[in-house]
Amino acid sequence: MSVRVFNTLTRKKEEFVPVEGKKVGIYACGPTVYDYFHIGNARIFIVFDVIRRYLRWRGYDVTFVQNFTDIDDKMIKRANELGITVPELAERYIEAYFEDVEALGVEPADVHPKATEHIEEMVELIQKLEAKGMAYEVDGDVYFHTPAFDNYGELSHQPLDELESGARVDVDERKKHPLDFVLWKKQKPGEPAWESPWGKGRPGWHIECSVMSSKYLGDTLDIHAGGPDLIFPHHENEKAQSEGATGKPFAKYWLHAGYLNINQEKMSKSLGNFMTVREIRKQINPEIVRFFMLSAHYRNPINYSPDLLEQAKSGLDRLSNVVYNLRDLLEKLPEGQGDSADAKERLAALEAHRGRFVEAMDDDFNTADGLAVLFDVARETNAYLKNAQVSRQVVEQTLALFEELGSVLGFFQKQDDEDLDATVNEMIEKRQAARKEKDWATADAIRDQLQAMGIVLEDTPQGIRWRRK
Ligand SMILES: [Zn+2]
16 A cells, blocks of 8 residues: 555645655745744644654655745834844744744754745746746846746646736736746845845745755655645746746645634634634643644644634543553553453454554545544553453553554654653743732643643642652
8 A cells, every 4th residue: 555645736636656766855835934823834834744754654764844934025024013133033933933833743844944045046046047038027126927837827727817817906017927926026225135136135935945945855846735825826936936947847746735714714813813823832732732733634624613622632631541541551560461362352453453544644644534543542442451451462562552653643752751851840830930920821721731741730848849640
């Protein structure tokens, strides 16, 4: 059996065959670092983290690249509002990005390139497109000429005239075609700028991804990933630039996650339902957020609501409790206990469940079905543990299965004791600070988080102590 992925380009589920043997290059469009990222971004980060982990677990040699957009209109506007420089703003929110994704269990990418560190290569690519007649300059701005690229519109599967009428909304008189897009922007007074053959300016957004992806992964990516809102125009434009310049396919497989709604509504600042992970982390154990995101297939729309989060919490608790129980039992059970026929049956069942998990995940990374397998294992394990005599081998193998499949989804890892120590102490300090401020909601939320981690707090004359449940 092999991995099959749904490819936005062909709109079909296809067998996954990397360009070169077992090597897999994945490029995912990263955040514009002008603010904390929101819960919709979190879904993208979590989903592609799992896809990366799964392919690695399946034996592929994965290189994952995710950029930081650290120069654009939003960056300049926000830096001005805060009275700091654009690089200072970028540094602040890149640091926040790493803190927030770590809480969500998302591993750092192998490379996190920044747009501002690749300006020279962007200028080179624009020059190449200009030389090929695919780009033109108008008074210090440079545009990509979409009719010069035959396959424009191929990725978004929309007729050009439809795309065109959408683009006509903010028509720029100086463009030769309404779908033409900017590659280089002339500097406006006070804006950060770099030297270029067209005068001082800065790159457009799309060009950075064409440059940074090929620099670290080669001309043809195995997987190009991103949110659903990026298909058009961002990915369509990246594709036109890269294929226009190289004449080779830009990405073999295009993977796009589904939309995330909040209480059945689109998330937007104007609706007042805009939620950053930074805020959410104060109220909920981020592991629950991760579990919630993986409880649906990554391409399906998902609705973020208190009810569904509550469900995710009880689902995660159910699985975590089994893992805690198994770890506890393993310490108590004597070596070699309970090798009965019953044990053999359980071990065979575990192997079968492992196979079902692989089947689910091979089928376009169906984490919902993958989790369903873990629930089956949990249910059967709970029943098995009611036996008078349990087999140590079964306990060991069941725990190993949870930890192995958990490593793919990002759960149930045996935390290094020192790590746990530091995490818990930090949480206790935060809780103490919240209590001092009479911020009871935060204090309670931290206590609940600790409880979910299996940590009990005790008030002693020497201060707060903690122990494992
Ligand atoms: Zn991009």
